[in-house]
Amino acid sequence: MSKPVLIVGAGPAGLAAAHALAAVGQKVLLIDKEPRLGGAPIISGYAKLVPSGEWARDAIGGMVSRVEENALVSIHKGKKIGRFEGEPGDFRATLSDGSTVEAGAAILCTGFTHFDSVNKPEWGFGTFPDVVTTTQVEQMISTGRGIRCPSDGRKPQRVAILLCVGSRDRQIGREWCSKICCTVSCNIAMEIREELPDCHVYIYYMDIRTYGLNEAYYWRSQEEFKVKYIKARIAEVTSDGQKLIVKGEDTLVKRPITIPFDMVVHAIGMDPNVDNKSIAGVFGVALQEHGHIGKGSVYGSLGETSRPGVFVAGAATGPETIDDSIAQGKAAAMAAFALVNRKTTVAA
Amino acid sequence: MSKPVLIVGAGPAGLAAAHALAAVGQKVLLIDKEPRLGGAPIISGYAKLVPSGEWARDAIGGMVSRVEENALVSIHKGKKIGRFEGEPGDFRATLSDGSTVEAGAAILCTGFTHFDSVNKPEWGFGTFPDVVTTTQVEQMISTGRGIRCPSDGRKPQRVAILLCVGSRDRQIGREWCSKICCTVSCNIAMEIREELPDCHVYIYYMDIRTYGLNEAYYWRSQEEFKVKYIKARIAEVTSDGQKLIVKGEDTLVKRPITIPFDMVVHAIGMDPNVDNKSIAGVFGVALQEHGHIGKGSVYGSLGETSRPGVFVAGAATGPETIDDSIAQGKAAAMAAFALVNRKTTVAA
Numbered sequence: 211m212s213k214p215v216l217i218v219g220a221g222p223a224g225l226a227a228a229h230a231l232a233a234v235g236q237k238v239l240l241i242d243k244e245p246r247l248g249g250a251p252i253i254s255g256y257a258k259l260v261p262s263g264e265w266a267r268d269a270i271g272g273m274v275s276r277v278e279e280n281a282l283v284s285i286h287k288g289k290k291i292g293r294f295e296g297e298p299g300d301f302r303a304t305l306s307d308g309s310t311v312e313a314g315a316a317i318l319c320t321g322f323t324h325f326d327s328v329n330k331p332e333w334g335f336g337t338f339p340d341v342v343t344t345t346q347v348e349q350m351i352s353t354g355r356g357i358r359c360p361s362d363g364r365k366p367q368r369v370a371i372l373l374c375v376g377s378r379d380r381q382i383g384r385e386w387c388s389k390i391c392c393t394v395s396c397n398i399a400m401e402i403r404e405e406l407p408d409c410h411v412y413i414y415y416m417d418i419r420t421y422g423l424n425e426a427y428y429w430r431s432q433e434e435f436k437v438k439y440i441k442a443r444i445a446e447v448t449s450d451g452q453k454l455i456v457k458g459e460d461t462l463v464k465r466p467i468t469i470p471f472d473m474v475v476h477a478i479g480m481d482p483n484v485d486n487k488s489i490a491g492v493f494g495v496a497l498q499e500h501g502h503i504g505k506g507s508v509y510g511s512l513g514e515t516s517r518p519g520v521f522v523a524g525a526a527t528g529p530e531t532i533d534d535s536i537a538q539g540k541a542a543a544m545a546a547f548a549l550v551n552r553k554t555t556v557a558a
Numbered sequence: 559m560s561k562p563v564l565i566v567g568a569g570p571a572g573l574a575a576a577h578a579l580a581a582v583g584q585k586v587l588l589i590d591k592e593p594r595l596g597g598a599p600i601i602s603g604y605a606k607l608v609p610s611g612e613w614a615r616d617a618i619g620g621m622v623s624r625v626e627e628n629a630l631v632s633i634h635k636g637k638k639i640g641r642f643e644g645e646p647g648d649f650r651a652t653l654s655d656g657s658t659v660e661a662g663a664a665i666l667c668t669g670f671t672h673f674d675s676v677n678k679p680e681w682g683f684g685t686f687p688d689v690v691t692t693t694q695v696e697q698m699i700s701t702g703r704g705i706r707c708p709s710d711g712r713k714p715q716r717v718a719i720l721l722c723v724g725s726r727d728r729q730i731g732r733e734w735c736s737k738i739c740c741t742v743s744c745n746i747a748m749e750i751r752e753e754l755p756d757c758h759v760y761i762y763y764m765d766i767r768t769y770g771l772n773e774a775y776y777w778r779s780q781e782e783f784k785v786k787y788i789k790a791r792i793a794e795v796t797s798d799g800q801k802l803i804v805k806g807e808d809t810l811v812k813r814p815i816t817i818p819f820d821m822v823v824h825a826i827g828m829d830p831n832v833d834n835k836s837i838a839g840v841f842g843v844a845l846q847e848h849g850h851i852g853k854g855s856v857y858g859s860l861g862e863t864s865r866p867g868v869f870v871a872g873a874a875t876g877p878e879t880i881d882d883s884i885a886q887g888k889a890a891a892m893a894a895f896a897l898v899n900r901k902t903t904v905a906a
Contacts (some may be wrong), residue, residue, distance in 0.1 A: 230889075233896040269857040341857065368595060376775060385777060389770040417765035422737040423848075423876045425726060462810060500771075507610065508881045509617040528771045533856045534882060541578075541888035544895075548581040 212550040214239045214284070214453055215543070216303055216313035218291060218489075221249020224319030225273040226539035227546075228372050232282040238456075239311055240277065242287045243485075247274045249321055250525075251532065257351035257401065259532060260393050261424060266352065270532075289389035298519030298549055302432045314550030317542045318503055319535075320340055320489055322480040322525040323386070325376025332445030333372060340454055341447060341474045344391065347398055353538060356403025357409075359401050359540055365406055366472035370456050371395045372444055373415045377529075379480035388479035389529040392419040395477045399437040400434050412438045412469070414458070442467065482527040493520055497558045502528045513542035521546055560661035560898040562587045562632070564651055565640060566837075569597020570880045571619040571872025572667030574887035575894075580630040584895055587659050588625065590906025591833075595622045597669055598873075599880065605699035605749070606879060608741050609772060614700065618880075627812040629697045642841050646867030657668055662898030663867045665890045666851055667883075668837055670873040673732070681720060682795030682822060688802055689795060689822045690721075692739065695746055705750050705757075707821050710745070711753055714820035718804050719743045720792055721763045725827035725877075736827035737877040743825045744775035747785040758816070760786045761805070762853040790815065795822055828877040841844055841868055850876045862888035863869075869894055 214237035215332040217224045225247065228238045248270050251259065257267035277283050284433045286305060293304035294316065295368055315363055329338035334341040339361040359366050379390040392415070399411045402409055413431075417438065423487045431437040444458040453470035460467045477537050482501035483489065490497050496516040503526045506514045513521040523542040524535035562585035565572045573595065592601055596618050599607065604614035625631050634653060641652035642664065649661045675683035675691055682689040687709040698705050707714050721743055725736040740763070756805045761779075766787065768776040779785040789825045792806040795861045801818035808815045830849035831837065838845050843863040851874045854862045861869040871890040872883035 226889075229853070230892045230896070234899060236891070253718070262857070264855070269855075273857055309575060362720045385773060386771050387769050387773040405660050417767065419765065419767045419769045421735050421769050422878070423850075425735040427893050437883045463812070464810070465862060502771075507612070507617075508611070508884050509621055513885075529769070534885065537882065537885040537889040539889075540892045541574075541885040544582070544888045544892040547892075548578070 212236070213300070213312050213314035215546045215550060216241065216311065216316040218316065219319035219321055219526070220274070220277070221319060221321045221535070222251065222270060222273070222522065223321070223526075223535040223539035224249070224317070225270070225277050226536040227317050227319060227523060227543040228277045228283050228382060229273065229280070230540045230543040231547055232277070232280045233548060236282065236550070237489045238283045239286065239313060240283055241289055241291060243288065243290050245276065245288045247285070248286065250324070254324070254345050254354045255349040257348045258397070260390070260397050260427065261533070266370065291492055301519065313545040315521065316493065317513070317539070317546055318489065318493065318495070318515065318520065318522045318523050320485065320503070320526045320527050320538060322482065322529070323484045325478040325481050327375055327476045327478055329382055330375055330379075330476070332446045333375065333444065333476065334454065335476055338447070338449050338454055340472065341476065343476045343478045344394060344398060345403070345478065347475055351401055357405055364472070366409055368410045368471045369402055369412070369475060370471045371399060371413045371475040371477055372456070372470070373410065373413065373477045375476035375478050376481065377417065384479060384481070386529060389419075389421065390531045391477040391479060393424040393427050395436070396420060396431045398475070400431050400435045403435040403437065403553035410438070414440050414441055414442045414444055414456070416441070440467070447510070478533050480525060483526065493517060495520055495522070498528075502526065513538060513545055519549060561648070561660050563894045563898060564589065564607070564649070564659065564661035564664040565667060566664065567597065567667035567669055567874070568595040568625070569624070569667060569669045569872065569883070570599065570618060570621065571595070571874075571887035572619070572665070573625050574884040575665050575667060575871060575891040576631050577621065577628070578888045578891040579895055580625070582895060584630065585897070587630045587661060589630055589635065589637055589639060589653070589792065591638050595626065595633070595635065598672070602672070602693050603700045604759070605696045606745070608738070608745050608899045609881070611632040613766045639814045639840055649867065663869065663894040664841065665773070665838065665861070665869045665887070665894055666841065666843070666863065666868065666874050667872050667887060668831050668833065668851070668874045669876070670830065671832045672899065673826040673829050675723055675824045676825055677730055677793050678723055678727075680794045681792065681824065683725065683824055686795070686797050686802055688820065689824065691824045691826045692742060692746060695823055699749055705753055705821075712820070714757055715756045715781040716819045717750055717760070717821045717823060718819045719747060719759065719761045719823040719825055720804070720826045721761065723824040723826050724829065726764060732827060732829070734877060735767065737767075738879045738893065739825040739827060741772040741775050744768060744785070746823070748779050748783045751783040751785065758786070759817075760788055760894070762790045762792055762804070764789070788815070828873060831874065841865060843868055843870070846876075848876075859871045861886060861893055866896060875904065891898065
């Protein structure tokens with residue numbers, strides 16, 4: 211009987227990996243630092259997911275229940291890994307509570323950290339209460355409270371969504387694109403228009419990156435929901451005492467634009483997990499230039515890190531979508547399963 | 559002993575699925591309509607892949623060799639499936655040569671068809687020999703012939719790459735974005751500049767969609783390789799007898815622009831596989847609105863089509879990258895393996 215596979219992180223990637231392994235009879239140890247499973251979509255209270263349109267609590271919540279109900283998955287909530295030693299097929303991990311577990315392989319599904327908008331102070335977050343993040347808007351929707359200005363609870367008549375907050379921004383050391391914020395923002399814009407049909411919604415962008423079939427979000431938001439798009443370089447978000455004022459340059463007409471809004475939404479990017487240095491230290495795996503967990507050649511063993519027997523999947527490797535995280539989680543599960551149940555001499 | 563898993567299509571997704579299954583001891587039947595394995599990267603002669611920078615013949619060629627050398631993988635080249643009957647765990651497929659095979663599950667990795675630029679006649683392909691496609695440029699590089707104007711073999715001094723040819727274009731019934739052409743084009747632009755340092759390379763774009771960590775291609779192409787980007791709506795590509803003339807509107811300055819070039823490259827998109835209707839008919843699976851093979855909820859069984867026991871992975875489901883196709887291939891392999899080796903009552 212092979213040793214269990216240790217999965218660190220119970221977001222979409224980790225849940226998918228855990229379920230996939232259990233479905234083929236493989237024992238799993240699933241560890242998460244939070245007291246609840248589900249990762250960002252559950253912990254941060256996402257609303258409807260793209261591109262499925264399903265509620266996060268149903269879609270990811272369903273993945274959580276399925277794993278929690280599976281006898282092959284042993285779950286440790288509110289814990290981290292403090293030490294990790296051994297060789298492929300024979301690892302030993304020490305948890306933050308001092309207990310130890312054995313594992314044949316490990317999959318790091320440790321995800322990302324939302325960009326903290328206070329690191330972009332000129333765009334008003336932390337200064338003006340009605341400057342919020344996409345995550346806060348998701349929470350307004352998922353809790354049923356609805357889209358309201360935090361300052362006084364009123365329904366906004368004009369909302370600006372600013373893309374690339376904490377992404378594609380060398381000034382603050384974040385040159386990467388966060389991949390899914392464009393599509394999420396198109397979706398949120400439509401959700402706002404649906405709840406508040408009289409509210410005008412503007413999206414400030416550099417490029418609209420609704421790649422692949424996500425392009426449908428871009429078209430539909432314009433044609434069906436009349437969301438307005440402004441290609442702009444944003445200078446600052448201020449207030450005239452009544453309204454928030456978004457100042458910038460419209461890069462299509464090369465003219466300064468100053469527009470008043472009731473609410474400004476930061477489409478926040480995905481930072482590397484703030485714990486990545488510590489995770490890399492514990493597991494002895496290399497980090498990439500931006501601080502994501504490095505993975506080896508995808509043409510060979512998908513998802514293996516620089517340390518044999520330790521795999522990685524999902525947003526731990528860079529900005530990632532839920533769907534791709536799930537696929538990567540299952541792919542890493544397949545590789546880990548092949549490792550712990552070597553039936554051929556060919557490595558996974 | 560479970561029946562083999564039938565994999566249709568031996569591109570990146572199919573090769574990844576076949577290897578993953580063989581690595582866990584599962585027999586595989588791998589069918590491809592072409593006389594060679596490898597899918598688009600091999601059949602179309604791609605050069606260096608994004609984002610790995612590895613040559614297609616090494617990266618995907620290596621995946622081919624690994625599968626061809628594996629005794630658990632039975633390969634049928636130059637064949638299609640004509641009939642497919644039965645139930646999950648007990649299917650029977652009839653090949654185009656009349657032979658029949660048994661399978662426990664099937665994974666459709668049937669990929670895409672490159673957009674044929676003759677369907678965008680006003681952009682000059684088929685009329686002017688020096689209007690070529692990204693695939694042709696890949697071949698110029700991968701064969702070692704180098705970047706040359708097909709008309710007379712000269713080295714071009716000015717090259718225009720037109721993005722979104724066969725993508726994001728309602729006029730010709732292709733509203734989707736093809737996901738990877740922006741990144742591939744940034745890469746090709748740098749390859750051209752590297753081979754021909756005196757050649758000026760312009761990229762005409764609507765949005766630059768180098769999403770996620772691919773953003774590095776956009777920055778590097780500008781900063782290190784001096785590739786020029788023009789946000790434009792292209793009207794037509796003509797010729798003055800000496801040069802190709804690209805006419806359009808620069809949407810940043812709202813002015814018509816007319817620029818002469820030696821070579822014009824169409825960054826062609828990914829159409830649904832032209833055989834998808836027939837594939838859908840044979841396998842009894844549903845197609846999506848644009849003609850891609852539909853997949854079920856990713857939160858449940860990743861990659862299952864509308865027919866139980868039949869999975870799908872890669873560009874068969876929509877425009878897809880090689881890396882994501884590989885992950886999806888392995889994920890579908892995991893689901894198919896769970897199905898044919900049911901060890902728990904929980905479905906994959």
